[in-house]
Amino acid sequence: MSPMSLKYFAQNVEIGNQASEVGLVTLWTKKELILKHITKEHFAFIGQLYSKSTGISAIVRNCLYNKKIRHIVVIGADLSGSGQALIGLFERGIGEDHQITTDRGGAIDAEIPLASIENVRKNVRVHDLRSMTDYSTLGAFLAKLNGTKQGPYGEPEIFPEHVPLPVSTYPSYGSGFLVEDDFISTAWLKVLRHVMRFGTEKPTSYHDRQKELLNLMVVIHKEDPDNPKIEPYVGFTKEDLFRYYPLVVSAASVSTIEYTYGMRLMNHKGIDQIEHIIRMLSHEPHSRRAVGVTWSVAEDSTSVMSPCLILVQAIVQNKKLFLTAYFRSNDMFEAWPKNSFALRKLQTMIADRLKTGVGSLTTISSSAHIYERHFEKAAEIIAKHKPEWKMFDERGKFIIYVKEKEIYVQHQNNNDEVIAEYRGKNASSLINQLVDAVVLADVSHALYLGAELEKAEIALRTGTVYHQDLPLELP
Structure with a gap:
């Protein structure tokens, strides 16, 4: 076995200096951007981290497989909280249920013994550089870490592959599902039930599997984005949500990532589409052309980082501003709740400018999916939290x-x-x-x-x- 070989997700990482004891985790920032500022001599491996569960479990497994790794440097844009979960694992550990103590959405594979996870925590140090925006100093920082060699802290350990809970798919048309609720958190419970029960299990483009529904429409009636009704099971706080809002409701750029939805909607090639929507509806309230798009044909048709949110449309009806958002692809477990809260915030901002009431928010997800790494957690949430099914509806x-x-x-x-x-x-x-x-x-x-x-x-x-x-x- 090569001293620097990695057993898990090796095809997705860049291998560097086999003598180095440092690994780099670039979160949602492309590793190629970081590589422009350092050389392969600075690191043993470099890779991205999107998932709080599968990705972090793979890092732990690789550290146990190659106990020469002594430092994990966390850097880049932490859009999903995966970096915070990884840091939380090393700072606070995990519980008996293998859940990361500081993060309700993060879990380590149950097949890895708690004692082995604790061994990694004791012998590997995590360095939080997520706030770094000037990468010109990164090489010097890595050189300093590489200057003190500690050597392996034990023999390699390999544990059984993680086996997710068995799932079954109930019969359905496979396309065209509707969820309605007053609030986003409780709507999410229904979304999880729909996808896990009726979704088709199939491969993804990321060496993973998923359950997928086609054309899932979710309608939210009463959510107040400034006083959001966030239930504990969604896995994030009000503060987390307010930090996320600017990615959708602001044109401000974020260093280390190519674009945000807000940038595409409010400052793509100098065009502010949201301001255009407001002007159009101010002068022509019955317009059906108040549309903002995030998809750039020239840039996104061949890009692997093309936006999932494609279009928003605002319509005024009965003196209320209704907003519809179309997603080509939507991770319903990790992304949809925050996406929906932020879109609701965008909707209220437009309504305030127009001096209208706020109607329903509708999201349409062409591919509404849950990744295999979240099957168990989704099943657990579904089992513990039952949505309230009303016995009346708005039709009378x-x-x-x-x-x-x-x-x-x-x-x-x-x-x-x-x-x-x-x-x-x-x-x-x-x-x-x-x-x-x-x-x-x-x-x-x-x-x-x-x-x-x-x-x-x-x-x-x-x-x-x-x-x-x-x-x-x-x-």
Whole structure:
């Protein structure tokens, strides 16, 4: 075995000096950008880190496989929090459940013994250089680390590959799914359920596997991005979210990364598309051309770093500003929650400028996926946190009563005005009428009405008095 060989994700890293005891982790910043400022003599390996779980587990496995590594330098843009999770692992360790103590979204493979992970923490030092923007001094820093040789701290260790929980896919059309909720955190629970239950399991372009739904639409009605309703299970805090907002709602550039959504929307080749949207809707409130795009044909058609968010469209309706965002690709586990909060913030900013109310936010994800590395965590969250399924929807409410040997159903709007009436002698005929009228949008509401109509039919057959929402008093 070569003293500098890496066993995990070796195809994704650059191997340097076999005598070096230093590894570089560049997070979301391209390693090629860092390599412009240093030579291969400065490091043993250099690679990027996107994932809090699979990526960090691979680093731990490689450190145990090659115990000559004594320093891990963390540098670059930490867009997903993977760098913070890695640093947290070395500073605070992990719990008995293999979860990183400082990060609810980060976990180390259960196949690696806790004692071995602790051995890495004791013998490998992590250096946090995420704030460094001038890489001209990086070479000197690495040279200093390489100046003190410590040697290996033990023999190589190899552990069984991580085996994710078995998953199954339920039958569906495979495309065209709808999730609605007032708030983003609780909508995310429903999103996880949809993708894990109905997603097609398939390979990715990143030597990984995924579960993927096509064209998942999520509609958020009431979220306030300035006072966000963040549940603990989403894995980030209000402060984390506010630090993320500028990547979407500001044109400010971020050193070490090529672009942000905010840069593409507000300062791509000098064009501020959001300002254009505001001007257009100010002069023409009914316009359907208030659109901002992030995709640059010349730059993105052949780029592996092309934007996932492709388009936003703002429409004013009933004196409210509605925003629709289209994603070509969307990591629903790690990216969608923050994406949605930031888009909601962008929506409120536009609405404030237009002096309108704020309508719903809709995200449409062409490829809505969860990576295999998150299957277990997603399953755990789904098992522990049940979303509240409402028994009514915005299409109205229904009053059921029995009169003159028939069952009546009154359809009322949100102002309690009767807008339609249906009647029949049995539950099935009324269910068919309601389905044909396309007046039901929520599954739990439909199930509730089906149960109530069956009760009404039993009451009609037995001569029992029927009261909606109350149990029958059968003779």
